[in-house]
Amino acid sequence: MATVLLIEDEPALGMIVKDSLAFRGFEVLYASNGVEGLDQFRRHQPDIVVADIMMPDMDGFTMAEHIRRDDPHIPIMFLTARSQTTDVVRGFELGGNDYLKKPFSLDELVVRINALLRTGATRAQATAIxxxxxxxxxxxxxxxxxxxxxxxxxxxxxxxxxxxxxxxxxxxxxxxxxxxxxxxxxxxxxxxxxxxxxxxxxxxxxxxxxxxxxxxxxxxxxxx
Incomplete structure (x- = not known):
C-alpha cells in the first residue's frame, strides 16, 4: 500500500481528496499547510507528495524545495488553481513531477499518482547501488x-x-x-x-x- 502525503489548506477539499484516496487503497497523511506538510514528510517518509501551492505559513513551492534537499527522488505533484506558464515552469524547476489544475477529476488524480509511483520506483531502482x-x-x-x-x-x-x-x-x-x-x-x-x-x-x-x-x-x- 502506497502512502500519499496530501497538503491542502482548503479543509473541505482536503477531506474529500483524502477520503477518496483512502477508498482507492492508499494510506493518506494529511496536512493543512506547508510547515505541517514538511514535518509530516520528515516523520513518515511517504511514497509521494501531493501539495497545493497557495498555502499559509509555507507555500507549496518553498516546501518542495525543502523536500527536494532531503529526498531528490520522491514524486511531487502540485495541485493549484494557478495555471500561468511561469507558475508551471517554476514548479518543475523546483523539482515537481506533475501539475494538476483545480478543479480536477479524482479519477485523473489517482491515475497520475499511480503513474508517478511507477516512475519513482523505476528511478529508485536506477539509482540504487x-x-x-x-x-x-x-x-x-x-x-x-x-x-x-x-x-x-x-x-x-x-x-x-x-x-x-x-x-x-x-x-x-x-x-x-x-x-x-x-x-x-x-x-x-x-x-x-x-x-x-x-x-x-x-x-x-x-x-x-x-x-x-x-x-x-x-x-x-x-x-x-
Missing part, C-alpha cells in the same frame, strides 16, 4: 568500484552493464540492446556492441566468478 560479485556498481554516477579502486564507465558501458545485471542469469537480447542503446541493430552497431562487451569483461576481470557469456544468435548472459 548494485552489488555485482565483488564489485559495487552505481548506475546513476556510472561508477564501478572494487575495494579502494574505482573507474568511471561511459554511458553505454553503464547502461549495458545495468541491463545485463537486471537480467542476470538470463539472456539479454542482442537486437533489443542495439535498438535501445545504438538506435538500430545494423552490422556495424553489432560490432560496436561486441567491443563494449569486451570492455565490460575487462572491467570485471578481477572477480573470476563473474562471466559475460555470448549466447550465439541471441545475445549475452551475465552469470554470477
Amino acid at each position: 548494485l552489488k555485482i560479485g565483488r564489485y559495487q556498481f552505481d548506475p546513476a554516477k556510472q561508477k564501478l568500484a572494487l575495494e579502494d579502486e574505482e573507474i568511471t564507465l561511459s554511458h553505454r558501458e553503464s547502461e549495458l552493464l545495468r541491463r545485463l545485471f537486471q537480467q542476470r542469469n538470463q539472456v539479454l537480447g542482442r537486437s533489443e540492446v542495439l535498438t535501445e542503446l545504438w538506435g538500430d541493430d545494423s552490422f556495424f552497431n553489432g560490432r560496436s556492441l561486441d567491443v563494449f562487451i569486451t570492455k565490460l569483461r575487462r572491467h570485471l576481470r578481477e572477480d573470476p566468478k563473474i562471466q559475460i557469456i555470448n549466447i550465439r544468435g541471441r545475445g549475452y548472459k551475465l552469470v554470477l
Whole structure:
C-alpha cells in the first residue's frame, strides 16, 4: 500500500481528496499547510507528495524545495488553481513531477499518482547501488568500484552493464540492446556492441566468478 502525503489548506477539499484516496487503497497523511506538510514528510517518509501551492505559513513551492534537499527522488505533484506558464515552469524547476489544475477529476488524480509511483520506483531502482560479485556498481554516477579502486564507465558501458545485471542469469537480447542503446541493430552497431562487451569483461576481470557469456544468435548472459 502506497502512502500519499496530501497538503491542502482548503479543509473541505482536503477531506474529500483524502477520503477518496483512502477508498482507492492508499494510506493518506494529511496536512493543512506547508510547515505541517514538511514535518509530516520528515516523520513518515511517504511514497509521494501531493501539495497545493497557495498555502499559509509555507507555500507549496518553498516546501518542495525543502523536500527536494532531503529526498531528490520522491514524486511531487502540485495541485493549484494557478495555471500561468511561469507558475508551471517554476514548479518543475523546483523539482515537481506533475501539475494538476483545480478543479480536477479524482479519477485523473489517482491515475497520475499511480503513474508517478511507477516512475519513482523505476528511478529508485536506477539509482540504487548494485552489488555485482565483488564489485559495487552505481548506475546513476556510472561508477564501478572494487575495494579502494574505482573507474568511471561511459554511458553505454553503464547502461549495458545495468541491463545485463537486471537480467542476470538470463539472456539479454542482442537486437533489443542495439535498438535501445545504438538506435538500430545494423552490422556495424553489432560490432560496436561486441567491443563494449569486451570492455565490460575487462572491467570485471578481477572477480573470476563473474562471466559475460555470448549466447550465439541471441545475445549475452551475465552469470554470477
